[in-house]
Amino acid sequence: MTTMYDDLFFRSNLSDYGQLPSPPLAYESPDIIPSGIYPTNDPQAFFSSNYNQDVGQNLVTDGQNYIYLRTKNLSSGAESGKVSLYYTPASLLLYPNKWKDNALKTSDNQTEVFLQAPRAGDIAVTDNPFVWAPNSISGDHYCLISRVSTPKHDNPVPVVGSYTDLTEFILNNPGFGWRNVALVDANSPTFNTTVEYSQGTEAGSIIFQLECTNVPGGASVAFSAGTPGPSPLIVLEKTTVPQNNGSWNTSVTCNVPANYTTNITYSYWANGTQPQPGFQIRLKPIAYFDQSSRFFHQLRSPQELGASPELARRMSAQRGIVLGSHATIGR
Structure with a gap:
């Protein structure tokens, strides 16, 4: 029945x-x-x-x-x-x-x-x-x-x-x-690196900046975290590294709630390229402050923090600080 x-x-x-x-x-x-x-x-x-x-x-x-x-x-x-x-x-x-x-x-x-x-x-x-x-x-x-x-x-x-x-x-x-x-195996990364992230007791806008040093043009990078809370989610979809002179970066900006914790994984695809001497991929959370902040004159300009031209224009009236850093080196 x-x-x-x-x-x-x-x-x-x-x-x-x-x-x-x-x-x-x-x-x-x-x-x-x-x-x-x-x-x-x-x-x-x-x-x-x-x-x-x-x-x-x-x-x-x-x-x-x-x-x-x-x-x-x-x-x-x-x-x-x-x-x-x-x-x-x-x-x-x-x-x-x-x-x-x-x-x-x-x-x-x-x-x-x-x-x-x-x-x-x-x-x-x-x-x-x-x-x-x-x-x-x-x-x-x-x-x-x-x-x-x-x-x-x-x-x-x-x-x-x-x-x-x-x-x-x-x-x-x-x-x-x-x-x-x-x-x-299609789209399988060459390697993944996972790092813990804790926002702390204060909500805020965080720029997650991925910096590539001596990463060959034609390779690809990405990062993501699945834990809900940030708006938008902490996701950089697979992005091809352009031909460059040894240094390039990209970023996403997320409004992250207080007490948010997750693991962020950043990934690399060689795509047939060969790592160069001094190869390094580094993930940085960066916070920016406007002139009303007591920290403003102690902080760095977007250009000094390696911001992309588009991000530097958007944040031109603000100053920032790197809150942390995690790198994968020489792989």
């Missing part, structure tokens, strides 16, 4: 509408969404608007892949829960002991993300994506497993030792989702 689940759930495939038992597992949940190497602006609006589609992408080998989860509320009222995401190399039988200890984290090191659906039928999407830089598996793929824990269904990871119990688990637990994911 078919009944309906009554809580937040993950679909097995696009034909799954919450019936119990669930459709036979095909490891193709459209609600586990690898979305590429940059976080998505307003994921709630974007991924709820295309709920009838599978918009997941292949994973980029060794890239910082941002992965969102979405659930649908099948109850008669408001529901909320915490979602988790796990990974495992592909296996013919995915017993939970293979993946229960492989929890992925967000940019701010969370293994659980809260979401809520205020009304029956609402689609709830994680605003804080999980982040993963998977290693290559020769000729193979990974499986991702999602889990939602709610007041109505805690959905603990079970101990399963037989295929009969595994069958029961797959068919009668819509609080879990399963998706096989392929790896691609």
Whole structure:
């Protein structure tokens, strides 16, 4: 007899509408969404608007892949829960002991993300994506497993030792989702560097400046953090370094809330170029102040801080200070 689940759930495939038992597992949940190497602006609006589609992408080998989860509320009222995401190399039988200890984290090191659906039928999407830089598996793929824990269904990871119990688990637990994911080398960075960032107790406008020294023209750089809060998100999409005389930089300006913390990853693609002697990529958070600040005359002009011509024009009436710095040297 078919009944309906009554809580937040993950679909097995696009034909799954919450019936119990669930459709036979095909490891193709459209609600586990690898979305590429940059976080998505307003994921709630974007991924709820295309709920009838599978918009997941292949994973980029060794890239910082941002992965969102979405659930649908099948109850008669408001529901909320915490979602988790796990990974495992592909296996013919995915017993939970293979993946229960492989929890992925967000940019701010969370293994659980809260979401809520205020009304029956609402689609709830994680605003804080999980982040993963998977290693290559020769000729193979990974499986991702999602889990939602709610007041109505805690959905603990079970101990399963037989295929009969595994069958029961797959068919009668819509609080879990399963998706096989392929790896691609296209767009795989030459290296990533991840550094912790803490805003402190004061909100403010921060310029995140990426400086390239002796980085060959034709190479590419990017940086990003998935943790929501800044406006816009801390993202510089993949940008090609122009032919230069050994020094070039680019930046993004973000309004960052107080007490915001995250990890920022900056990436480099050689694109067939060769590193030059003295190669260096440095990420700097910079704060600027106007003439009303008591610090103004102690600070440096945009030109002195290496601002791009466009940024120097925009900040010409202000002075700034480098609040910190992180570099990757000689790779």
